[in-house]
Amino acid sequence: MAVMAASLLITSGFLYEYYSKSQENQLKEELDFAAEMVEKEGVEFLESLNFSLCRFTLVSPDGSVLYDSMADLDEMDNHTDREEIAEALKTGRGSSKRYSATLTQRTVYEAVRLENGGVLRASVNQATVGTLILNLFPAITGIVLVSVALALFLSHKMSKSIVKPFNEIDLENPEKNETYDELAPMLEKISTQHRQISVQMLELKRRTDEFEKITGSMNEGLVLLDKNGNVLSMNTAAEKLFCVDDTIKGCSFLSVDRSVNVTRAVEKALQGKRSNLTETRNGREYRFIVSCNEYEGTTAGAVILCIDVTETAFAERNRREFTANVSHELKTPLQSIIGSAELLENGLVEPEDTNRFIGNIKNEAVRLVNMIEEIIRLSRLDEGSCPPAGRVNLYAVAADTVESLKVLAEKKRVRIFLDGERDCFITGVKSYLQEIIYNLCDNAIRYNKEGGEVKVALKKDKEKIVLSVSDTGIGIPAEHRNRIFERFYRVDKSHSRETGGTGLGLSIVKHAVAYHGGTLTLDSEENKGTVITVCFHNAPEIQKQ
Amino acid sequence: MIMRSRFDEQLSLLNKKMIEMGAECENVINLSVNALLRGDAGQAKMVEAQGQTIDRLEREIESICLKLLLQQQPVAKDLRIISAALKMITDMERIGDQAEDIADIISHLDGRTGGESRDIPLMAHAAAKMVTDSIDAYVKHDVQLAKALYDYDDVIDNAFRRVKSALISMIAENTADGEYALELLMIAKYFERIGDHAVNIAEWVEFSVTGVHKGD
Numbered sequence: 001m002a003v004m005a006a007s008l009l010i011t012s013g014f015l016y017e018y019y020s021k022s023q024e025n026q027l028k029e030e031l032d033f034a035a036e037m038v039e040k041e042g043v044e045f046l047e048s049l050n051f052s053l054c055r056f057t058l059v060s061p062d063g064s065v066l067y068d069s070m071a072d073l074d075e076m077d078n079h080t081d082r083e084e085i086a087e088a089l090k091t092g093r094g095s096s097k098r099y100s101a102t103l104t105q106r107t108v109y110e111a112v113r114l115e116n117g118g119v120l121r122a123s124v125n126q127a128t129v130g131t132l133i134l135n136l137f138p139a140i141t142g143i144v145l146v147s148v149a150l151a152l153f154l155s156h157k158m159s160k161s162i163v164k165p166f167n168e169i170d171l172e173n174p175e176k177n178e179t180y181d182e183l184a185p186m187l188e189k190i191s192t193q194h195r196q197i198s199v200q201m202l203e204l205k206r207r208t209d210e211f212e213k214i215t216g217s218m219n220e221g222l223v224l225l226d227k228n229g230n231v232l233s234m235n236t237a238a239e240k241l242f243c244v245d246d247t248i249k250g251c252s253f254l255s256v257d258r259s260v261n262v263t264r265a266v267e268k269a270l271q272g273k274r275s276n277l278t279e280t281r282n283g284r285e286y287r288f289i290v291s292c293n294e295y296e297g298t299t300a301g302a303v304i305l306c307i308d309v310t311e312t313a314f315a316e317r318n319r320r321e322f323t324a325n326v327s328h329e330l331k332t333p334l335q336s337i338i339g340s341a342e343l344l345e346n347g348l349v350e351p352e353d354t355n356r357f358i359g360n361i362k363n364e365a366v367r368l369v370n371m372i373e374e375i376i377r378l379s380r381l382d383e384g385s386c387p388p389a390g391r392v393n394l395y396a397v398a399a400d401t402v403e404s405l406k407v408l409a410e411k412k413r414v415r416i417f418l419d420g421e422r423d424c425f426i427t428g429v430k431s432y433l434q435e436i437i438y439n440l441c442d443n444a445i446r447y448n449k450e451g452g453e454v455k456v457a458l459k460k461d462k463e464k465i466v467l468s469v470s471d472t473g474i475g476i477p478a479e480h481r482n483r484i485f486e487r488f489y490r491v492d493k494s495h496s497r498e499t500g501g502t503g504l505g506l507s508i509v510k511h512a513v514a515y516h517g518g519t520l521t522l523d524s525e526e527n528k529g530t531v532i533t534v535c536f537h538n539a540p541e542i543q544k545q
Numbered sequence: 546m547i548m549r550s551r552f553d554e555q556l557s558l559l560n561k562k563m564i565e566m567g568a569e570c571e572n573v574i575n576l577s578v579n580a581l582l583r584g585d586a587g588q589a590k591m592v593e594a595q596g597q598t599i600d601r602l603e604r605e606i607e608s609i610c611l612k613l614l615l616q617q618q619p620v621a622k623d624l625r626i627i628s629a630a631l632k633m634i635t636d637m638e639r640i641g642d643q644a645e646d647i648a649d650i651i652s653h654l655d656g657r658t659g660g661e662s663r664d665i666p667l668m669a670h671a672a673a674k675m676v677t678d679s680i681d682a683y684v685k686h687d688v689q690l691a692k693a694l695y696d697y698d699d700v701i702d703n704a705f706r707r708v709k710s711a712l713i714s715m716i717a718e719n720t721a722d723g724e725y726a727l728e729l730l731m732i733a734k735y736f737e738r739i740g741d742h743a744v745n746i747a748e749w750v751e752f753s754v755t756g757v758h759k760g761d
Contacts (some may be wrong), residue, residue: 229561252561258568311551 008140012133020126024108031110031122038120043067054124058267059085061117064467081123084111088119094374102239104131147196169355194306221306227299229253230264241281241306253304262304265290269302283491284310301500326486329371329503333364340364367502374504377435378487381511387429394465394536398456401437404447414448420458424465432512439505440532444471447530468533475526482521486508509534552617556626557587559609565628566602567680569595570583570640573675574739577644578669580651584658592648599641603634622756629753633683636742636749643742650728662711668736669692671692671701672706675743682750691747695759701740708733 021427034056037045042341044066063080065073075113088111089096095110111121125133131136165179174187174194185526212235213224225231230252239245242256262348265275265288274291279366289305340357344347349357388545395418401431402418411543426433437456446455452472476484488503513520513534561691573595580588612633613619675694682691712726712733752758 244655252564254561254564254568258564258684259567260569260572263565329727398623 004144012136016132020108023124023126024110025111027108027122030054031112034122035112035114035120039246041114055123057121057123059121061089061118062117066118067173079119081110081429082109082121084109085119085121087111088113104237105349110250111255116477126314139372217256219308221304223253223256223306224293225253225266225270225302227301229270229302232257233524234302238304238306243282262288262290266302266304269304270299272299278309284308285313292535322487325503326375329488330368333368333371336364337361337368338380345513371502371504374502378504378508379512381432387431389427391425391430392428392430392433394426394467395420395422395434395458396431398437398458401434401441402456405438405441408442408443409454412445412448413450414443414445415453416456417453418456418458420456421460424460425459426465426516428516428536432515435470435507436512436534439509440469443505444469444473447471448473452529464535466533467536468531470529470531472529475528475530476522476524477526481522481524485520552613552619552623554690555613555617555755556623557558558612559606559613559630562602562606564610564634564680564684566606566634566637567683569599569602570637570644571673571680571693573599573641576577577647577651577697577729578673580648581667581669582658584651586652586654587713589648589651590715592645595647596641596645599638603638606630606634609621610653622753624754626755629749636745640739640742643739644699647732647735648731648732654725657725661725664708664711665729665733666710668701668704668733670738671697671704672739675701675740679743679746679750682747686750686754688751688754691750696749698740698744701737705733705737 021336034046034049038058039460043058046058046069049056055070056070057065057069058077059079060066063077063078063085065079068071068076069253080089084094084097087096092113093111093477095108095456098106098107098109106126107123107263108120108126109123112121113119138214145489166183169177169183169187171190172194173335174191177183177187179187186536213235214520215235218237219243220233223238231249234246234248234256240246244256254263257263259279261277261279265277269290269292270274272294274289277288277290279286279461285308287307287309289307291303291305293301293303313399329457336385340361344354344357394504398418404417407415411542441456448471449455454469456472457466457468459468476491480489483489484491487505487507489507490503516536518534518536521533521535522530523533575594576588576592576595580592607666610627613627617623675697678690678694678697682694709730712730716723722749733757748759
């Protein structure tokens with residue numbers, strides 16, 4: 001706007017200058033011509049001029065007006081004091097410019113001295129620059145408005161047509177566009193980058209899929225945290241462990257698990273220190289390994305690995321108990337042997353008691369050997385070495401075993417008998433099957449009451465052979481039922497000497513049954529008796545443990 | 546946008562500190578419960594140190610909340626969260642104090658446990674569960690869990706009534722146990738108060754999520 005106004009002013013200024021100069025020149029020429037004619041024809045020439053652009057005034061040498069083409073002579077005073085006339089009288093030519101009182105008009109005067117000493121003056125009225133502009137203003141405004149509107153319209157149209165190809169560029173498929181040639185290199189570049197990005201995205205997706213598949217199928221919980229302790233990712237196992245779903249991503253790990261120990265471990269890990277702790281969650285024991293995740297020397301976050309150690313911890317406890325039991329069980333007979341031997345050595349035993357003491361030593365030694373033999377048998381079963389398997393008639397094995405136990409049964413006044421089908425063939429290892437029946441019957445007799453009975457029964461159908469050993473003995477209290485198959489486990493620890501046995505019998509049974517792929521069930525009622533049922537499948541697979 | 550992201554940062558810091566304080570509360574009450582049931586004065590001593598952590602966290606959270614209110618002038622949900630946090634920390638701090646008081650009494654019990662009255666262990670476990678649940682409700686914005694706590698408070702209140710009558714008959718039977726009975730009464734009262742504070746927290750959780758406070 002300012003530029004427009006300034007240019008308007010300057011242009012009109014120049015125009016006015018040029019216009020007024022040319023008018024002045026014209027005025028001079030006209031004056032010269034008129035002066036010549038007045039010299040020739042006198043004042044009549046002026047009077048005969050009835051049409052002229054300018055006003056002529058003829059002034060006598062004394063200053064009085066002789067003729068004026070526009071004003072009344074009577075009203076005109078002496079003109080010698082006028083600038084241009086004074087100048088013309090003096091130098092022969094004069095000129096001046098005067099503004100009217102309102103400044104809206106300027107009058108240009110030109111005067112020339114005639115030969116008779118008078119002066120002829122021509123004058124013309126000019127509009128001033130201001131008036132010019134003022135007069136021009138409506139027209140200029142109109143033109144400006146029209147041109148602005150036109151410019152707006154045209155530029156809008158033009159820019160639209162220029163931009164249209166840009167807008168129509170399909171950036172998804174840059175190479176397929178037909179547009180300005182100048183854009184071609186850029187589009188080509190974009191298309192290459194497109195291809196690169198999609199390849200990288202594919203690769204990235206493949207890797208995340210891979211990562212998720214690996215972590216998803218992990219049994220261990222895995223949690224990745226960023227350096228502010230917010231969850232980046234969490235596998236399925238961890239989600240289950242902490243009872244959250246994947247909306248937790250991006251939240252602080254505190255909202256997943258706020259246990260003070262874990263929080264501290266995470267803080268430590270974010271400072272670069274690894275820690276290891278055991279915590280109980282949902283009734284199971286977990287080991288949390290919290291370590292720092294470093295990237296190019298700076299801490300990028302933390303990794304939490306949660307391992308379910310319930311079974312391991314349980315096995316660990318069992319193993320410790322077993323070791324303690326073994327040493328205890330092995331030590332007891334030895335202590336008794338040493339005791340008896342010391343008494344004998346020091347001659348503290350009366351001669352008639354010597355045999356009893358030696359008998360004691362022998363009995364304890366036999367017990368020890370038996371126990372060691374059983375441990376060896378058990379460890380063989382543990383190892384899973386497979387002795388030759390064959391078709392075995394379970395009835396025949398049971399009959400032999402029952403026969404061999406009759407002596408013991410009579411001693412305890414227990415009746416033992418066998419009942420069932422006579423041809424129960426299974427594929428198995430005869431010595432192991434013998435162990436099973438022997439140990440079950442042995443227990444049934446030992447833990448029986450006087451005058452009780454032990455029944456060994458064999459049943460057969462298409463799919464399986466069921467061996468059951470039932471007694472009318474003391475039964476097993478409910479709280480011990482789960483544990484009697486553990487090694488060295490005794491329901492009543494103080495009775496072990498009285499009833500004999502090593503505490504390994506049922507453990508051997510359990511392993512031997514498992515070896516034959518059978519199942520073992522226990523049914524017992526305190527003071528009424530116990531039924532142990534072994535179920536063999538008809539086509540048993542010998543299992544390697 | 547920069548203002549907003551700074552605001553979010555401060556809000557998440559507040560959230561983090563709140564959970565931390567909640568976890569400390571859970572920890573302190575579990576410690577006192579264990580100490581009480583085992584008559585373990587040594588464990589009771591540890592409670593005091595935890596109580597100081599809770600006080601420190603309370604002041605920290607307070608200053609975060611005030612800073613947020615003054616500098617960010619939050620509205621609507623943000624304002625609810627912050628004002629609820631200000632209320633909740635008071636309750637949490639009270640829970641911590643009462644757990645400390647219980648621990649203090651335990652050291653005067655001369656190795657006797659709280660297990661001699663059947664309902665005291667029940668109250669102890671119920672109070673610990675309520676604190677855990679109220680913090681859980683806060684962490685998960687779980688209004689259902691918060692509402693469940695209003696009813697669960699009755700379990701503690703009923704147990705408190707039973708404890709009172711059991712203690713009266715205890716004193717009647719054997720006046721020598723009078724002091725012990727009074728100590729147990731104090732402990733029971735503290736557990737009852739802890740239950741109430743947990744309910745308060747649950748109410749503020751509901752307020753911060755839904756904008757409706759149960760007291761209204």
